[in-house]
Amino acid sequence: MAGKICMNATMKECGSNIDMGCIRWSEQLPEEIMHLFLERLCISDYLHCRQVCRSWRNAVRRAIASKCCRPATELPWLVPDDIYAFNLSDKKIVKGKPKSLLYQMKISQRCVGSIEGWLIVVKKVYGEHNNISFLNPVSRARVMLPPTSRWLTDFSYRKVVASTVPTSSQCIVACISCEEKLAFCRPSDKSWTKIDSWTSFSDLEIVERKLYAITNNKLMMMFDIIIEDADASGNGSSGLRYRAERQVSLYPKPCCITVSEIMLRVECYLVKDSTSKELFIIVVKCSSASNCSNFERSETIQRVQMFKVELVNNGVRWEEVVDLSARILFLSKTRNAFIYNVDSSSDITALQRNCICIAHDDRLCSNLEVLSLTDKSIKPYDTSPLKAYISGSFWFTPNPW
Structure with a gap:
């Protein structure tokens, strides 16, 4: 003393x-x-x-x-709620402190997506429209998005994706609302553009100016986003419109179901490789099991298949991917992302290359499983420090810009 x-x-x-x-x-x-x-x-x-x-x-x-030096590559953080994050590299909780981003999110904000170090956060303002913006937790920069319209009720954003970082003039943002409808905009627009569709959607991704979306009945729909200049619009301002390009059934491929898989639940994820601009669809088949002692129901992953999407003439060609090389793929309901060049020789690196890490919600409990494409094994990931549901989580890859 x-x-x-x-x-x-x-x-x-x-x-x-x-x-x-x-x-x-x-x-x-x-x-x-x-x-x-x-x-x-x-x-x-x-x-x-x-x-x-x-x-x-x-x-x-x-x-x-x-922007003259980039930080070292690290595994993303799993953010199960708006109070703290889980660092996969060292399996430690990243808690928010007063005046920090995570602390503020505990009070009035929630995350609905991220891209290259930018969080997409929704702040509820009582009596007004939702305030949605890009927020960089390192540089503290913020880029506002258009306010919600009447069809987007309070906290109705379920998932938001972006084509690029918000500082780019080519940035286009799209969302799935809680009503499972689609809308898109640019940060400079005055409002969101709603896509009129008869169906509901479960996942989406933007590759350049094309919006891809998976419907709940396992169709993939593609929309061409068109930038309308001021002269064409006739109102003195530029805007966005869309054209429905095509609709493709996911049966028989990639959602081929064998006789032994009839009772399995099928989930489809879309993910783009930001480096190669390639689009992939991942099909996850899960089985359910009941625990009679506590009446809980849990799910385990039985099979995972990955396909690269290639547009050919009036259709789509599915090329199955069996090796990710140096990449790791991270999947969740609100964020899908590739990570390159992870040092697999490091003692603190919990995940090896050439694997798929899936955070999935099995209703009454949560699970984080890792599929190794090297030996085809599926193993649970230790999240014992994380004493919260993983449901609704997303991957946040920290980056200063």
């Missing part, structure tokens, strides 16, 4: 000198050398660096603003 009091007194007396020493040290260090340090750190370490002192915070801010 005496040593602790002595240390506190010393820090209090010399705090200003220590801070000035930090400032002198970091200001004398060339930016190129500082970038060599930052390139070896992940986003979690970026946040820690910002808290050391003012000069370190400025160094991180300058590196983010200049």
Whole structure:
């Protein structure tokens, strides 16, 4: 105790000198050398660096603003609710603190998607429309989206995807509402454009200007999003419209059901590879089991198939994918994403390359399972530190810009 009091007194007396020493040290260090340090750190370490002192915070801010160095690749965070996240790399909880993003989300915001380090958050404003925006938790930048219209009631966004980061002029955003209907917009638009359709939808993805959506009755519908310039619209402002391009049944492929699989529940996911601009559909077949002692019902994954979608003439060709090489695919109901170049030799890396990690909801309990495409095994992932339902979760890949 005496040593602790002595240390506190010393820090209090010399705090200003220590801070000035930090400032002198970091200001004398060339930016190129500082970038060599930052390139070896992940986003979690970026946040820690910002808290050391003012000069370190400025160094991180300058590196983010200049986009001259990217952080090290890390596994995404699983965000089961709006209070905390689960870091897959070290299996630790990332909790929000006062004035931080996660703490604010606990009060009035919830996440409905993410893209390359940008969260898509909905903030409920009582008596007004929902406030939806892109939010970068590292740089604290925010890009607003158009307000909701009457057909989008309070907190009705179920899943939101974007074609690119919101700072790009080519960014197009699409959503599935809780009523399972589709709408899309650009950040600069005044309102959302609703897609009139007779059916309901379970998943969607945007590849460049094409919107792909899976219906609940296992059809894949494609829409061509057209940017209408000011002259064509006649009202002095540009806008968006769409054209229904085609409709393809997922039977017999990729949703082929054998006699032994008739009782299995089939779920379809859409995911794009942001690097190659390729689109994939993943078919997950689950079996149900009841526990008579506590009347709970659980599901386990029995089979997973992955297909690359290729448009040919008036149809679609399905090419089955059996190897992901250095990639890891992450699936959930509100976010699907590929991760490249994960260091599988690291002791803290809990997932190896060439696998699919699936967070799925089995109604009364939750599960996180990993399919290895190398040995075809399906194993549960240890989420014991996560004492909450995974239902409705999404993957958030931290990135400073």
